[in-house]
Amino acid sequence: MLTGIIVYGLVNSSILLLVALGFCLTFGVSRIANFAHGAIYILFGYLMWIFLNWLKIPFLFAILLTLVLSGIFGYVAYYVAVRRVRGIVLSEVVSTFALGVGILEFFRWMGFVTYEFSLPPIKKGSLYILGFPIDYQRLIIILAAIGLVAFLYFFTHYTKLGLSFRAIAQNERTAIALGIDADRVAALSVAFGSAFASVASILVLPLGIISINSGYEALLIAIAVGIVGGLESIPGMILASLVLGFVQIVVGVYVSSAWVMVVYLLAIIVILVVMPSGLLGKFKELEERV
Amino acid sequence: MRENFLVVENVSKSFGGVKAISNVSFSLSGNSLLGIIGPNGAGKTTLINIITGFIKPDSGRVIFKGDDITGLPGYKIAEKGIARTFQIVRPFLHLPAYKNLIIPLYSKRVKSFRGGRFGDRDTVAIDLLEEVGFERDSSVPYKSASSLPHGYLKRLELARCLALQPELLILDELFSGMSMSEVAATVPIIEKLKAEGLTLIMIEHRLRELFRIADKVIVLNFGEKIAEGKPSEVIENELVKVAYLGAESA
Ligand SMILES: Nc1ncnc2c1ncn2[C@@H]1O[C@H](COP(=O)(O)OP(=O)(O)OP(=O)(O)O)[C@@H](O)[C@H]1O
Numbered sequence A: 001m002l003t004g005i006i007v008y009g010l011v012n013s014s015i016l017l018l019v020a021l022g023f024c025l026t027f028g029v030s031r032i033a034n035f036a037h038g039a040i041y042i043l044f045g046y047l048m049w050i051f052l053n054w055l056k057i058p059f060l061f062a063i064l065l066t067l068v069l070s071g072i073f074g075y076v077a078y079y080v081a082v083r084r085v086r087g088i089v090l091s092e093v094v095s096t097f098a099l100g101v102g103i104l105e106f107f108r109w110m111g112f113v114t115y116e117f118s119l120p121p122i123k124k125g126s127l128y129i130l131g132f133p134i135d136y137q138r139l140i141i142i143l144a145a146i147g148l149v150a151f152l153y154f155f156t157h158y159t160k161l162g163l164s165f166r167a168i169a170q171n172e173r174t175a176i177a178l179g180i181d182a183d184r185v186a187a188l189s190v191a192f193g194s195a196f197a198s199v200a201s202i203l204v205l206p207l208g209i210i211s212i213n214s215g216y217e218a219l220l221i222a223i224a225v226g227i228v229g230g231l232e233s234i235p236g237m238i239l240a241s242l243v244l245g246f247v248q249i250v251v252g253v254y255v256s257s258a259w260v261m262v263v264y265l266l267a268i269i270v271i272l273v274v275m276p277s278g279l280l281g282k283f284k285e286l287e288e289r290v
Numbered sequence B: 001m002r003e004n005f006l007v008v009e010n011v012s013k014s015f016g017g018v019k020a021i022s023n024v025s026f027s028l029s030g031n032s033l034l035g036i037i038g039p040n041g042a043g044k045t046t047l048i049n050i051i052t053g054f055i056k057p058d059s060g061r062v063i064f065k066g067d068d069i070t071g072l073p074g075y076k077i078a079e080k081g082i083a084r085t086f087q088i089v090r091p092f093l094h095l096p097a098y099k100n101l102i103i104p105l106y107s108k109r110v111k112s113f114r115g116g117r118f119g120d121r122d123t124v125a126i127d128l129l130e131e132v133g134f135e136r137d138s139s140v141p142y143k144s145a146s147s148l149p150h151g152y153l154k155r156l157e158l159a160r161c162l163a164l165q166p167e168l169l170i171l172d173e174l175f176s177g178m179s180m181s182e183v184a185a186t187v188p189i190i191e192k193l194k195a196e197g198l199t200l201i202m203i204e205h206r207l208r209e210l211f212r213i214a215d216k217v218i219v220l221n222f223g224e225k226i227a228e229g230k231p232s233e234v235i236e237n238e239l240v241k242v243a244y245l246g247a248e249s250a
């Protein structure tokens, strides 16, 4: 039982991290809360499905195409849905949420709601860890979560674009005065956020079917992890994913799986009331206001 | 070109009902140092924000080396070689001091100057910090900007601008908040930069230091230019005495 909780806790935490990472990256860089994040996650799940099943594109090429298109989609979405309302937080949320609902309900209207809509795993089969069976897909999810965090670290520390991301995040006006185009960086941050969402969908969606509801759930996950973790610290996000991921598994085992979703909502409320900047977040805006 | 390095023509800007800048014009020749003085709220920072693209003027033009740069976005103006410090220091708080210079050292502008020198950006950054008075062999250049004393942050602002290899450097109250000895150590740095060919604009409340190094001074009051001339002339100007020096001694 304990091994099971540890293994499935890790898997669940990795899923949460994968789903939330893009949302938090975008917000951390440009303070844009992209409420279309969950819809983008589902959109590229469906597109991947279409590539594989309708267009018969080879698997690896379909992955590549999905990643590239999701990046482009995010970039364009910034200019279409966010740019004109940039800085007006409520309008940003309304605008991106409307975009998200539009995408999700479009697929519902198209009839993409049956169990045939599922993605194949990267690798079929399973193996045993400490006598406990785990399928390759879930193992890949854990490795991918670790890999993506490592990528993010190196990207933001050793590449020009990554450094621009951090500069904009820490002080937008200074970054502009040093020749950084804040608009372009914001668009790129949404692009990266979308690409991360599509990575999550390619890895996580094969565990079940692609459903409209999981788009709304993905947004909830992103918000919960972001708020619990503090939205702009990678260690915070990892910690939040672990806490939420394990609490859910424990609740699922000892209480009831019906309560699993409640964990997100409770966590959001408790954290907002008790420590509004998250477990490891800092209230940077305060310094900014001086 | 040397004559009209920077030309500001009939620039105005209002915030709501407040005329922060009204119809201000001046010009600046290359390799000179212009001082801008005036009481609090006179519009000095607003004028700088207009020149550097952070605020669009309601009317008027800004011409840099013959190009009309009015209303260009700030990052483009920075790329053209106008660097500025902020009156309220704006470091990248969660980066070490020397990493604060990495952003400008990565910029298009600097890359075109430095060719392929890819690996030694950190060294260049430390060199620049040393130039503005960070102790090279101490831990100071490696400390997070959030833990540096204010005087260092002021000099970090300066170093960050220098990293951009600007042609025009605008310093918004660089000396305020610095100790006497820090000011004394910074003045020669500015003189050296000018000797090396840089053109500078300094907004200052520390008139004694400014008047010693400025070639020309303009005086703003309630958004209007009320005087312009050599420091020695400006000191004698009656309007200035009333508006500025009077206000200060009151
Ligand atoms: N973004 C803004 N929005 C509204 N009003 C502004 C803004 N920026 C400046 N002002 C107003 O414009 C006027 C000029 O301000 P500015 O900061 O340019 O003065 P300053 O000469 O730099 O003063 P100080 O010596 O205190 O720095 C002030 O009345 C100020 O309140």
Ligand SMILES: [Mg+2]
Binding pocket: B044, B045, B046, B087
């Ligand atoms: Mg000012």
